[in-house]
Amino acid sequence: MTPTSTTPAQHGQRTVAPGPGPGTSPLRAWLAVIALGLGTFSFVTTETLPIGLLPSIGAGLDVSVGTAGFLVTGFAAVAAITAAPLTTLCGRIDRKWLLAGLLVLYVAGNLLAVIANSYGVLLGARVLVALAHGVFWSIAAAIAVRLVPERHAVRATALVLGGISLASVLGVPLGTMIGQRSGWHTAFAAVAAIGFVVLVAVLSLLPSLPAQGTGSLAALPRVLRNSRLRAAVAVTALVMIGHFLAFTYITPYLEQVTGISEGMVGVLLLVFGVAGFAGNFVAGAVVGRSVHGTLVGALVLMTGSLALLWAFGDSRPAAITLLVLWGLAFAALPVGLQTWVLQLAKEESDAASSLYVAAFNAAIALGALAGGLLVDSATGPRAVTAVAAALTACALLILLLSARSARTHNRAPARNLTNA
Template structure:
């Protein structure tokens, strides 16, 4: 007796999961880590960049904010433009732009050339981030999709809490140009790994710009994007000023702040990978836990952190743990809410995420100037608390997170 397999539907292309697929997923995670690290790399190097380029500190800071603005604005239209390209070819090309942009930044003779190098990478940034989540989940069995997503998006969380301090250390130990050269070298290695490990993959469920108006009429998708915006604005409003907060409000000696930030980063790495198991048990429960713990950490830190350094350190750990779990939860929610246009949905999410970073940093600056640095945790906590309320009361989450 012979058995037969049902034929795939007309026009469908069967994708085989090969033994090399999981290494390819990890390479995609390294790629997202590198893009986000590159975005935030100048943060710890602004004084030396300003001095080297002969521009004021505020002007030097534009290499971060302009980058973020371009990545946010260009993510959706550029992702739509390349929606039919083979995914392997596309990701390799985007990594090539990252390498080129970092090389230009490293050898820039003046500020305008430095900015040009940053702009090159910014255009690639939004497309890479929009594309990799869907590619990562296609590389593995469906039952392992959430785990693959946590690996791919883990690069985002780890970059914020590990990549940036590491880049700063390299720049301070050698020169800020060396930090960009290292980023270019690692980017070249990741590009080669993508070509070696990622199988050819036809574009699928990309969605064009015309899909975005439909997405904005998709209730679960709009709720997911709104929660993401409130959560990330609240987090970055506080995190942007975490160093002066720990020094001035909690009373941590400056020499220990970098150690605590590494502890924050270690908690973030753990939170990112714990998120995969939590989502497998229920996305709604994972969202409630992550957003709730983040809001609670910020608000309790605001209330009692100044009175106890030990308590503040514990809350810093829970802050890092909860924040790092959320990009995986939120991206999973976005992809589930728009399965017919995953790339378009991801591009909107990327735009909102990057805009939230900029708005959070701006809001934190306004809070510091008008009230004082102590205000960043309670203002950020209120915004994250508002996101928690939305998750609790909306029925749209139940429909997509069940």
């Protein structure tokens, strides 16, 4: 029996039918999904908030900008390391109350950052939020799918993951603006306030959602026996390393390779974010028809955009066009990849999602680190797009091989019956 055909009863799990459940109106269910999307927005905004405030944080705490930068890479590393084990260990907790606990930890961590007067206290505050971050992201999409009828599962996933794109478009720029005008402590106060709003919404809107997991670390090796899930995690890691390797250093690329002025870079990043926000909902509309087709199309477009940026990045019209296409393609990938993961491990959706989140967050740290080494080398910022294109091409190859293997496996019983 394959891992994907294992029944919940075999592991002592409780199954919960999809849909909002008794006593929950469709409106309330969709408002709860929107609240989860706002939660994703707040967590992703908090994760990347220090990027635009590193100089002021460093000056305020008397540390170097590089040391202050660890507030971002360290956050991603903690989330990556703890997402899978913590999510699995919380597998028996009712999802409503688990979400509430995570949001309390989120608000507390950001309030601690508001009063932080030393680097150690601020780093501790970031660790608190990072511990909640990995678990929240691991369970949010799976909870959204349970809140709505099965036919709307992809749309609910797109709404929740739309918080990622919205954070890129609004979260980080607004947080940076607040921090530059009123101090970086105020920026952390703002994200704490958003988290409190989400907490109130979760308590008000979410019904009781009994856990579907086992609450045992044994769930992790069990889901890892699924070869297609391992492929999904590998594709996620390669895509996100490639994206963050290139995007983290897109500013020096645009300034030094394309010749874009400093003032216009912010405008182009906003355009990238808007394209991504649109791409997220385009993916939500098409991924339900074919997860595989959506992922292949997005990876082909992203790989091509990055490769052409390397070749023609010194042309402003070409660079701007390719940047928009890159944004569209990338935004479709979290929706497609998360949907793929949920389909591959329906009985252990939280454990499977936690591996996806771990790969995603580890990729942020690894991509930013590798990109920095490339930019500081003799090759300069242009090389980041070429290496990123190579990584996404490898992800595309793994995706195609996984799909081919699945088709072969699905045809095998038919051949055996014929031979019999």
